[in-house]
Amino acid sequence: MTIEVLDRGFVKLLDHMGDDFSAVKAARISHGRDLIDEERDRKLIEYLLRSGHESPFEHIVFTFHIKCPIFVARQWMRHRIASYNELSGRYTELAEEFYLPDLYKRYGERLNENDLQKASKLIEESYKKSHEAYKCLIDMKIPKELARVVLPFATYTQFIWSVNARSLMNFLSLRADSHSQWEMQQFALAVAQVFKSICPWTYESFIRYRYEGDLLKGVNP
Amino acid sequence: MTIEVLDRGFVKLLDHMGDDFSAVKAARISHGRDLIDEERDRKLIEYLLRSGHESPFEHIVFTFHIKCPIFVARQWMRHRIASYNELSGRYTELAEEFYLPDLYKRYGERLNENDLQKASKLIEESYKKSHEAYKCLIDMKIPKELARVVLPFATYTQFIWSVNARSLMNFLSLRADSHSQWEMQQFALAVAQVFKSICPWTYESFIRYRYEGDLLKGVNP
Amino acid sequence: MTIEVLDRGFVKLLDHMGDDFSAVKAARISHGRDLIDEERDRKLIEYLLRSGHESPFEHIVFTFHIKCPIFVARQWMRHRIASYNELSGRYTELAEEFYLPDLYKRYGERLNENDLQKASKLIEESYKKSHEAYKCLIDMKIPKELARVVLPFATYTQFIWSVNARSLMNFLSLRADSHSQWEMQQFALAVAQVFKSICPWTYESFIRYRYEGDLLKGVNP
Amino acid sequence: MTIEVLDRGFVKLLDHMGDDFSAVKAARISHGRDLIDEERDRKLIEYLLRSGHESPFEHIVFTFHIKCPIFVARQWMRHRIASYNELSGRYTELAEEFYLPDLYKRYGERLNENDLQKASKLIEESYKKSHEAYKCLIDMKIPKELARVVLPFATYTQFIWSVNARSLMNFLSLRADSHSQWEMQQFALAVAQVFKSICPWTYESFIRYRYEGDLLKGVNP
Numbered sequence: 001m002t003i004e005v006l007d008r009g010f011v012k013l014l015d016h017m018g019d020d021f022s023a024v025k026a027a028r029i030s031h032g033r034d035l036i037d038e039e040r041d042r043k044l045i046e047y048l049l050r051s052g053h054e055s056p057f058e059h060i061v062f063t064f065h066i067k068c069p070i071f072v073a074r075q076w077m078r079h080r081i082a083s084y085n086e087l088s089g090r091y092t093e094l095a096e097e098f099y100l101p102d103l104y105k106r107y108g109e110r111l112n113e114n115d116l117q118k119a120s121k122l123i124e125e126s127y128k129k130s131h132e133a134y135k136c137l138i139d140m141k142i143p144k145e146l147a148r149v150v151l152p153f154a155t156y157t158q159f160i161w162s163v164n165a166r167s168l169m170n171f172l173s174l175r176a177d178s179h180s181q182w183e184m185q186q187f188a189l190a191v192a193q194v195f196k197s198i199c200p201w202t203y204e205s206f207i208r209y210r211y212e213g214d215l216l217k218g219v220n221p
Numbered sequence: 222m223t224i225e226v227l228d229r230g231f232v233k234l235l236d237h238m239g240d241d242f243s244a245v246k247a248a249r250i251s252h253g254r255d256l257i258d259e260e261r262d263r264k265l266i267e268y269l270l271r272s273g274h275e276s277p278f279e280h281i282v283f284t285f286h287i288k289c290p291i292f293v294a295r296q297w298m299r300h301r302i303a304s305y306n307e308l309s310g311r312y313t314e315l316a317e318e319f320y321l322p323d324l325y326k327r328y329g330e331r332l333n334e335n336d337l338q339k340a341s342k343l344i345e346e347s348y349k350k351s352h353e354a355y356k357c358l359i360d361m362k363i364p365k366e367l368a369r370v371v372l373p374f375a376t377y378t379q380f381i382w383s384v385n386a387r388s389l390m391n392f393l394s395l396r397a398d399s400h401s402q403w404e405m406q407q408f409a410l411a412v413a414q415v416f417k418s419i420c421p422w423t424y425e426s427f428i429r430y431r432y433e434g435d436l437l438k439g440v441n442p
Numbered sequence: 443m444t445i446e447v448l449d450r451g452f453v454k455l456l457d458h459m460g461d462d463f464s465a466v467k468a469a470r471i472s473h474g475r476d477l478i479d480e481e482r483d484r485k486l487i488e489y490l491l492r493s494g495h496e497s498p499f500e501h502i503v504f505t506f507h508i509k510c511p512i513f514v515a516r517q518w519m520r521h522r523i524a525s526y527n528e529l530s531g532r533y534t535e536l537a538e539e540f541y542l543p544d545l546y547k548r549y550g551e552r553l554n555e556n557d558l559q560k561a562s563k564l565i566e567e568s569y570k571k572s573h574e575a576y577k578c579l580i581d582m583k584i585p586k587e588l589a590r591v592v593l594p595f596a597t598y599t600q601f602i603w604s605v606n607a608r609s610l611m612n613f614l615s616l617r618a619d620s621h622s623q624w625e626m627q628q629f630a631l632a633v634a635q636v637f638k639s640i641c642p643w644t645y646e647s648f649i650r651y652r653y654e655g656d657l658l659k660g661v662n663p
Numbered sequence: 664m665t666i667e668v669l670d671r672g673f674v675k676l677l678d679h680m681g682d683d684f685s686a687v688k689a690a691r692i693s694h695g696r697d698l699i700d701e702e703r704d705r706k707l708i709e710y711l712l713r714s715g716h717e718s719p720f721e722h723i724v725f726t727f728h729i730k731c732p733i734f735v736a737r738q739w740m741r742h743r744i745a746s747y748n749e750l751s752g753r754y755t756e757l758a759e760e761f762y763l764p765d766l767y768k769r770y771g772e773r774l775n776e777n778d779l780q781k782a783s784k785l786i787e788e789s790y791k792k793s794h795e796a797y798k799c800l801i802d803m804k805i806p807k808e809l810a811r812v813v814l815p816f817a818t819y820t821q822f823i824w825s826v827n828a829r830s831l832m833n834f835l836s837l838r839a840d841s842h843s844q845w846e847m848q849q850f851a852l853a854v855a856q857v858f859k860s861i862c863p864w865t866y867e868s869f870i871r872y873r874y875e876g877d878l879l880k881g882v883n884p
Contacts, residue, residue, distance in 0.1 A: 014246075015238050015239060015243070015280075016238065017236050017237065017238035017282055017284065018236060018284070022236070022284070025235075025381070026306040026381045027306065029286075029306055029307070029308055029379060029380065029381055030306055030307065030308060030309045030312070051621075052615075052616075052654055055304065055305070055306055056306055058304035058383060059236075059284055059304055059306070059381060059383045061238055061282045061383070063238065063239070063243070063280050065250075069812070070737075070816075071752075071811065071812060074733075074737065074740075077737075077740060077741065078740065078747065080743035080744075081743075083276065083279035083280055083385065084276070084741065085247040085248065085250055085251055085276055085277055085280070086250070086251065087250055087251060088251045089734075090844060091251075098812075099812060101809060101812070103805075107805070110804070111803070111804065111805075115803050115804075118803070119800055119803050119805055122796050122799055122800060122813075123796070123800070123812065123813055125796075126792065126793055126796035126813040127813070129789065129792055129793075130789055130792075130793060130813075130815065133785050133786070133788075133789035136785055137782055137785060137786070140774070140778050140781070140782050141773070141774065141778075142766075142770070142782055145844050146764060148734065148816055149732070149734060149761075149762065149764070149786065149815060149816050149817035150785075150786055150789040150790070150793075150815050150816075150817065151815060151816055152793065152812060152813050152814060152815060152816075153733075153811055153812050153813075153814055153815075153816070153818075154812035154813065155816075158250060159250065160246070160247045160250050160280060162279060162280045162282070162385070164304065164383070173494075174494075179493075181753060181808050212494055272842075273836075273837075273875055290591070291516075291595075292531075292590065292591060295512075295516065295519075298516075298519060298520065299519065299526065301522035301523075302522075305520065310513075311623060319591075320591065322588060322591070324584075328584070331583070332582070332583065332584075336582050336583075339582070340579055340582050340584055343575050343578055343579060343592075344575070344579070344591065344592055346575075347571065347572055347575035347592040348592070350568065350571055350572075351568055351571075351572060351592075351594065354564050354565070354567075354568035357564055358561055358564060358565070361553070361557050361560070361561050362552070362553065362557075363545075363549070363553075363561055366623050367543060369513065369595055370511070370513060370540075370541060370543070370565065370594060370595050370596035371564075371565055371568040371569070371572075371594050371595075371596065372594060372595055373572065373591060373592050373593060373594060373595075374512075374590055374591050374592075374593055374594075374595070374597075375591035375592065376595075394715075395715075400714075402532060402587050433715055456688075457680050457681060457685070457722075458680065459678050459679065459680035459724055459726065460678060460726070464678070464726070467677075467823070468748040468823045469748065471728075471748055471749070471750055471821060471822065471823050472748055472749065472750060472751045472754075497746065497747070497748055498748055500746035500825060501678075501726050501746055501748070501823060501825045503680055503724045503825070505680065505681070505685070505722050507692075525718065525721030525722055525827065526718070527689040527690065527692055527693055527718055527719055527722070528692070528693065529692055529693060530693045533693075600692060601692065602688070602689045602692050602722060604721060604722045604724070604827070606746065606825070
């Protein structure tokens with residue numbers, strides 16, 4: 001399951017452990033009871049999230065492959081209850097891949113045609129020059145880890161992200177929200193879509209009872 | 222996969238995500254390369270553990286169902302990088318299940334026959350009396366959460382434990398070790414056995430390069 | 443600052459780092475501005491907690507010395523974002539100190555005089571017998587770590603607890619709440635009192651905007 | 664206590680809680696004994712670190728103000744057992760402050776005079792052009808959070824970092840090491856200097872028994 005995000009990024013589910021029932025099973029052990037029936041399981045998930053009992057959701061775990069601009073990755077990795085392995089710009093020559101914002105779509109109403117065109121060109125040329133400097137430094141035998149200092153925040157990076165459902169829900173509360181940067185929001189919405197497909201009941205109750213953001217509200221799960 | 226431990230306990234693997242290859246894949250993303258061949262994968266795992274690069278092993282996750290005495294559970298839950306859901310003695314009446322140590326086996330050489338018999342009987346009777354008091358309090362409508370105050374540390378409990386391979390290896394370093402309490406060791410050895418069966422290469426390199434305990438040393442993986 | 447809790451327990455503040463201003467300073471760095479004036483600082487704290495920006499409160503840290511019954515300590519130590527060092531019953535002979543609940547005060551309305559007296563006596567005698575068995579096992583040279591298996595959950599333990607203000611607030615949300623066990627509540631209320639005295643503004647805004655429990659509501663900070 | 668690092672960075676100790684004795688006190692509670700004398704305290708610290716008992720060191724906590732290039736901050740923030748509050752480029756216009764590597768000092772032996780001069784000029788001009796593009800975008804009313812996409816990895820950032828001594832020691836093992844990027848090393852060495860001045864005994868035993876890096880070896884504490 002791969003969802004394309006922005007001009008060159010993606011959110012790809014690589015693996016996962018458990019689903020709605022994993023949380024149910026973990027919660028039931030607290031009360032020494034076994035699985036009963038679907039209706040009760042669903043109600044239990046609802047009860048757990050409504051009452052703030054989030055620990056049973058830690059037994060559901062996802063591994064994603066993410067490709068995003070570095071300024072997005074920096075916000076992402078502030079979420080500490082998760083595991084990350086990122087492409088290293090110390091050992092690998094970074095590809096000429098930069099996020100080029102669609103300014104028309106985003107600021108078309110606020111800026112005039114001329115300015116939008118000028119700004120887009122300015123960004124694109126700035127990337128080009130930075131990358132030329134990077135290549136030139138590498139040709140001069142400056143180590144990759146140092147040569148990259150000239151590259152822009154918009155450079156795409158990739159990482160493996162493992163996260164449990166509890167921490168993922170916290171990520172959605174903060175990042176699938178209009179206070180988050182627009183580019184970050186797009187990735188959070190893609191993560192939400194994957195989460196919803198694997199854990200539909202947990203997703204539904206999460207949105208209803210624990211979600212502190214706004215973008216996912218009112219969206220029918 | 223269930224391993225019986227002590228007189229009434231067990232370590233049961235409920236679910237897991239990933240194996241040796243998950244660590245390999247996560248590590249390779251750091252260097253922008255794909256999977257190559259089995260020999261290289263094995264060498265990569267060896268290299269990662271030898272050099273202390275433990276983060277790729279966080280993408281391998283296990284969920285266990287554990288049954289153990291409470292004094293063992295207390296040591297277990299000091300490991301904070303993991304998820305726990307435990308049987309609650311607040312809402313559930315605790316069964317008359319106590320760990321009865323095999324004193325002959327453990328102290329047969331140090332204590333005389335008579336003392337061993339006396340000590341065993343003493344422990345068994347103490348459990349019996351404590352449990353009688355517990356039942357009596359419950360019959361008197363004292364809430365379960367309070368009635369349990371008289372129950373002994375040897376009372377069996379159960380919990381769901383999710384843990385990634387990096388944290389699990391740290392657990393083994395500390396608990397599968399002769400400085401750990403003997404009963405705790407037995408559970409750690411069972412966890413090691415499960416880990417070894419799912420991630421044989423990681424286990425082998427872990428024992429060789431990162432393991433700080435002693436009990437698993439020299440044991441052929 | 444020491445607050446006595448239950449019959450033999452306490453919450454004692456040993457050390458702390460920072461106060462309301464530490465959170466203000468940490469938050470202001472995010473916006474590249476310096477401290478301004480008291481009124482604005484107070485409003486900033488209010489804003490941070492109202493909007494769910496809890497990270498600046500991680501720079502305020504407390505170290506407590508806690509003495510509580512083991513069944514309380516077990517609930518306490520489930521809070522993983524904190525540091526613990528506990529008295530070890532493996533190496534130390536545990537004192538004859540058990541929590542004796544004041545049943546009259548707690549169940550005086552629900553149970554009759556006779557039952558209350560009977561239950562109290564039952565608990566007290568059960569403790570006494572368990573402790574006699576413990577002493578006897580130790581006299582027989584059974585190691586302390588094993589002899590303790592007969593001791594009751596009510597046994598007092600002690601530990602050092604270091605926790606940042608964000609994690610402490612989460613602790614209060616869950617434990618200073620009527621769904622928590624009564625004995626746990628008493629300790630949480632003592633922790634709240636210490637927190638309020640060191641960080642009055644943070645406490646006030648926490649109660650107003652983030653606190654999910656009930657016991658501290660309506661209490662004038 | 665402020666230590667200047669690189670051309671414009673620094674490591675500044677803002678606050679701290681505890682010192683060598685805090686670890687001693689926390690460790691002694693495990694054994695139910697009080698402080699004894701200086702010689703024994705020192706030996707206890709040595710014993711704890713030699714045996715891998717690192718938890719008592721979590722009760723020592725530091726708060727630093729750090730200023731470093733973003734590519735260094737990215738490595739730093741991968742250390743998850745710590746608290747961070749960073750200057751936000753979303754709301755603040757980033758200053759024209761970039762890390763300009765001293766190529767002569769670092770590569771003087773490997774590269775010829777001519778190339779070094781050329782590379783330095785290339786980097787400097789690339790920064791200048793990127794910053795011009797940034798300013799230009801801001802003048803065109805492109806939001807700061809988006810305009811910054813053109814800025815280089817070398818841009819200086821600032822953050823507040825709170826970390827306990829255990830996590831700090833792990834940071835030093837990995838970052839005060841010749842496998843770490845040279846710029847990161849300089850910051851790690853500054854952190855080591857602060858740590859050594861506050862906790863001289865812990866530092867000494869850490870280097871002897873737990874430190875897995877190389878740069879701090881053989882340096883007289």
